[in-house]
Amino acid sequence: MDSGPGPSLYPLHRCKTIHLVRHAQGLHNVEGEKNYKAYLNPEYLDAPLTQLGWQQVDNLRKHVHASGLSKRVELVVTSPLLRTLQTAVGVFGGEGYTDRTNVLPLMVANVGSSGRAAISSHNSPPFIAVEDCREHFGVHPCDKRHDVSDYQFLFPAVDFSLIETDEDVLWKADVRESTEELATRGLKFLNWLWTRKEKEIAIVTHSGFLVHTLRAFGNDCHPSVKKEMCTRFANCELRSMVIVDRSMIGSDVSTTNYPGKVPPGTDLPSDDAEEEAPNSI
Numbered sequence: 001m002d003s004g005p006g007p008s009l010y011p012l013h014r015c016k017t018i019h020l021v022r023h024a025q026g027l028h029n030v031e032g033e034k035n036y037k038a039y040l041n042p043e044y045l046d047a048p049l050t051q052l053g054w055q056q057v058d059n060l061r062k063h064v065h066a067s068g069l070s071k072r073v074e075l076v077v078t079s080p081l082l083r084t085l086q087t088a089v090g091v092f093g094g095e096g097y098t099d100r101t102n103v104l105p106l107m108v109a110n111v112g113s114s115g116r117a118a119i120s121s122h123n124s125p126p127f128i129a130v131e132d133c134r135e136h137f138g139v140h141p142c143d144k145r146h147d148v149s150d151y152q153f154l155f156p157a158v159d160f161s162l163i164e165t166d167e168d169v170l171w172k173a174d175v176r177e178s179t180e181e182l183a184t185r186g187l188k189f190l191n192w193l194w195t196r197k198e199k200e201i202a203i204v205t206h207s208g209f210l211v212h213t214l215r216a217f218g219n220d221c222h223p224s225v226k227k228e229m230c231t232r233f234a235n236c237e238l239r240s241m242v243i244v245d246r247s248m249i250g251s252d253v254s255t256t257n258y259p260g261k262v263p264p265g266t267d268l269p270s271d272d273a274e275e276e277a278p279n280s281i
Contacts, residue, residue, distance in 0.1 A: 013254035014245040016193060019069065019202040020210060021060070021091065022233035024053035026083040028142035029235065045141040046082045048112025053083070056236035057090035063238070064091055073125050074198035079205045080129035080163060081145050082112055085155055087236065088127060088204040094120035104157040111154045121157035125202075128159040132189040135206035137170045137177040143206075144171040179212050186213025194245055207233055 028047040031038035038044070049057070064070045070092065078088035089106040096117055106127060107119040121127075129151070135143045145151075145168045148160050177185075186209060193201060211232050218226035229241070261267060 010244045010246075011254065012256065015242050016198075016245075017200045017240060017242055018193070019073065019200075019238055019240045020233070021087065021202060021204045021238045022207055022210060022235060023049070023079075023081075023083040023087040023204060024056040024060075024090075024236040025050050026053060026142065028140075032142075039140045039142055042141045045144055046146050047142045048082050048114065049086045051114075053087075053235065054090065054114060054116065057087055060236045060238060061091045072200050073202045074200050075196065076125050076127045076202045076204065077130050077133065077193075078127060078158070078203075079134045079209070080131060080148070080151065080160065081134065081143070081206075084204045084206065085129070085151065085158065086112060086114070088202075089119045089155065089158070090116075091204070091236075092124060092127075092202055094122040094124040096120060106157045107155050108153070126159065127155075127157065128162065130162055130189065130192070131164075131170065132185055132192065133203060133205040133209055134170070136182055136208050137175075138172045139174070139176040144168050179208075182208060183212045183216055187216060189213070190243060193243070 026044075026047040027050055028039060028041075028044040030050060031041070031044070073092060076088050076092045078084050086107070093106040096119070098120070103120060103122050105118040106121045106124065107116075109118045110116065134145070137143065147168075148163050148166045151158070152160055190213070211230060214230045218229045221229075229239075233239070
């Protein structure tokens with residue numbers, strides 16, 4: 001059964017569980033819903049979360065802890081924009097920060113004029129910022145990031161080492177990335193995930209990135225499953241999915257498979273014996 005509506009089987013070590021999260025409500029979302037042209041307003045450059053957005057973060061955080069997800073996530077990958085960084089550390093970060101010399105905060109206090117206390121990195125998974133899971137590049141100021149050097153001060157425990165330039169050279173004022181280009185970037189990002197050793201990863205990203213990336217998948221599924229995957233995400237929505245390495249991109253070996261025959265002994269199965277037995281005359 002290589003295809004069709006029935007179930008499929010894949011080796012567990014060639015699968016990863018990913019938890020996809022769209023950022024909470026940003027300042028640009030409020031005005032943009034009233035008038036799309038508001039997304040062109042330079043006042044919303046790298047827009048922060050609203051107070052409602054922070055309430056959404058708090059509620060998703062409660063769900064993540066109640067469901068046990070907080071104990072399973074091994075890595076948090078975030079788009080390096082302010083609203084995704086705030087969402088990521090707010091949902092998956094440690095408890096309230098205390099001034100300890102050996103533990104950096106994930107976020108210092110009052111980032112984006114939020115009035116929020118600092119967030120600790122204690123007992124939290126590692127966080128890494130990746131450009132490939134950003135929103136569409138270009139034109140909309142809300143999708144342009146600040147300098148990495150600014151973020152490193154605001155989010156000290158987040159790893160920004162994969163971002164190659166301090167300034168945002170990917171955003172152009174007069175050129176908007178096409179949906180096809182974004183989808184290609186999304187597939188590149190998913191392939192990058194296979195270079196990671198972690199098996200359960202949270203990704204905090206954007207509506208456009210999610211919908212255009214996910215539309216490349218599910219064509220061999222029932223239409224209702226395809227719709228479930230590709231429907232646009234609400235602010236601070238989380239969906240858990242499994243990705244499968246069909247093309248041997250990853251190099252992981254199984255941690256649960258066991259070779260058997262220890263100690264060794266004869267083990268010819270009966271059906272094989274029937275095939276190997278000479279024909280009776």
